[in-house]
Amino acid sequence: MHTAAAATAAPGFTLTRQQAVVAALHAVLPPRCVLSAAEDTRPYECDGLAAYRQLPMIVTLPDTEDQVLAILRVCREMNVPIVPRGAGTGLSGGALPIADGVVLSTARLNRIVRVDAYARIAVVQPGVRNLAISEAAAPHALYYAPDPSSQIACSIGGNVAENSGGVHCLKYGLTVHNVLRVRVATLDGEIIELGGEALDSPGLDLLAVFIGSEGMLGIVTEVTVKLIPRPATARVIMASFGDVVTGGNAVANVIAAGIIPAGLEMMDQTSSRMVEPFVKAGYDTDAAAILLCEADGTHEEVAEEIARMTAVLEGAGAIAIAVSSTEAERLKFWSGRKNAFPAAGRISPDYYCMDGTIPRKKLAEVLTGIAAMETTHGLRCANVFHAGDGNLHPLILFDANQPGEFARAEAFGADILALCVAVGGTITGEHGVGMEKINSMCVQFTRAELDAFFAVKRAFDPHGLLNPDKAIPTLNRCAEFGRMHVTAGRLPFANLPRF
Template identity: 80%
Template sequence: MQQTEQGPIIRQRQRELVQALHQVLPKHSILYHEEDTRPYECDGLTAYRQLPMVVCLPEDEAQVQAVLRICSRLQIPIVPRGAGTGLSGGATPIADGLVLSTAKLNRIVRIDALARTARVQPGVRNLAISEAVAGHGLYYAPDPSSQIACTIGGNVAENSGGVHCLKYGLTVHNVLRVRVVLMDGEVVELGSDALDAPGLELLSVFVGSEGMLGIVTEVTVKLVPKPQVAKVIMASFNDVVTGGNAVAEVIAAGIIPAGLEMMDKTSSRMVEPFVHAGYDTDAEAILLCESDGTAAEVEEEIARMTAVLQQAGASAIAVSQSEAERLRFWSGRKNAFPAAGRISPDYYCMDGTIPRKRLAEVLTGIAVMEQKYGLRCANVFHAGDGNLHPLIMFDANQEGEFLRAEAFGAEILELCVAVGGTITGEHGVGIEKINSMCVQFTQTELNAFFAVKKAFDTAGLLNPDKAIPTLHRCAEYGRMHVRNGQLKFPDLPRF
């Protein structure tokens, strides 16, 4: 529904919805004037913007239930929103819909240091959990780059990872239980504080569902002991192919580092003036390899990784000599996205995952695409689990550059699928990658996704038109990729 064409209809629906919301929410929790809703027009994918009809900020679970019941009765679509740091447009509003923000559900309900768990509301920031339990010698392991701002509810929706996900896992591996309000207002609990839960295992179905199945009101997360010691190796390489192969060599040696990240020269050079991390800006690629544990464990693992990296062709190796230096090494990687603004007016951050052994091949393919599209690309990624984050740089003020950046990104994702990978690792599908879903999944698989969606949300009101493409959409997108009667990648399914 376009606001320009359906303005009177939307205004009427807005009045009806606001009137109903005033019966269940305080006045300050309902926003519907343009100047109040403008901050909610997009998430981290700022290229796509849409003013929502209404924004509400419930303050407890009962208010969430009431809002969902009203929207169910009035058939108003709902877009759940956490901190808005998502990069795939998952929180992009709908013109005739409501944005439900969980920002005010921000209490840490309970910390159980003996059980090593924390029960928190969805609006609690990722980093705030670790800060709250630091006195117990514990922390929450998943650490996306936006951890200072992103919230645990959004982490659950996107199945967020971070630089330490190789050893400690993604959100799905660190969440024990979620409390969820369904579209009809019913409250259900998925998972358990115990080692097992009765019934179907639906927790892993819900984590990563991008707000399409229900609204999270409480999450129980695992906590892990803070390591006694942690050190980082910074290894330099004279070309990205050698660096990519070194990643596979580390894993093949039976070593699972706490973190294993890679940055190319473009990334290092854009980050170094920003944070002064001490990076080797002459290297074509650098690897950051972290070891944590007891002092003896770390010394042994650092020595083993150093030997593997030297054998794999590292041109230089430096090991952090203090906690301050370790944090400085990581600060460059975690600030890669904002640092891109130093060298480009705009950037488009992609997210795909590939088998580690194909890393060098994909990096070479991206370099070829840079020439094809006439755009620079900085490569930063969670190399240990093959999760790529190419940063395509462009100038939105130059006609056609954003469209070229989009096409560049779509081709990167197609290459990821072609080498046996997937179109996302931790950013989600949202609206950004919905066409790319057609490249990866068959009609039967897409029907199965819709069946799961329908089982939770029969009317299809929760975050509609996100993540799962219709078969009609796939047919149209498929035609875009037929060349002379042949698919670009003949081994991919034809729709």
């Protein structure tokens, strides 16, 4: 969202405590690596979810892995909570500081260690930007596939923390499918390596456990990613539909036909109309919904797949179809989709970006449900999302200057996530839980499942200092959330689990 809807919390630490921790950190770090003045720490008070803010006690900016270990040792010995931070582009409050804690930023660990064109891997530090990996691999005709909308700014360490995806994740997978190895600094002061450069590694698959753990298990200091050959060519279909239900059903039809597009994205009319004046992507703003379907590969493969997808889309009820004829036009089509979030500022002072995932066959049902919720909550919602894998990104539009509107936006978002769970989906796809969705965890998971999550965290972080109070709700929080949302003994969706 563009502006904060909640006031910044007052400092939650004493000056004496801050001075003691700063002194301990100065003993192991250069002064330039420690920030404690309010004007220096202010830029770190939130991530991309600017509605929630907290001024941190201290911010650390290590240059080396040894400095990361030193910070962890000081915090462990002094019982100081630690919040890891990448580029700060996250959208769930995962990097929201703890009032009496230390923010550990990996921004200065930004070196590309090596690119191995023969093994098709890149070894990078966590502060390296997502797009910079592909730029470094470009001379070898290789690239890194996951491409979040924020790829020009987001860091690979943050991508690992949130298991980020992107518009091409349907065919090429999320971060977890494209990372081979991570090097991790643990709170106990050890360096461990999860995964490896080989096809398999011995022992438990802790790499998959760690990716998406939102900074709760350790600090990434190095990442090995897969690189893949850049396709010879790619083309995009823009298919227009007269209503979102038909468009949603068309997505399921494409996959049912045995086609796995490189990208399959959907935007409703509200989204396309807010984006088109901003980007001039050539979108059909008269359509109730548009699908962007990309084929990539050899020229022959692309021509065949475009023809097959066109036939499926026409059979599914598309009222118009346009196909990119040049690379510039293809990039223009995608630029509109990738700029949907900032374009929301053209039609609303603020927006609240949700992130839930549903079965593809439920797309039409959920979009219809979201439309009904607009009336219930008295707010507009623009829908733009990764349709191919059912990852929704509804943008709830509101004005933080109007009393009560942000609370209504939060309630709207919680109802969307509850609906996602009710149709067999989940409360997040790639943005993580952080603070934003922690209450919704109580809707999806049983107490036994949440206890299992805590057990994993304790195995890595027995002191409970790494990003505490994020992602996994306590029993008390779930009880309070239940009381807040039960009306006359009934939940909003009757088939949701109770506690």
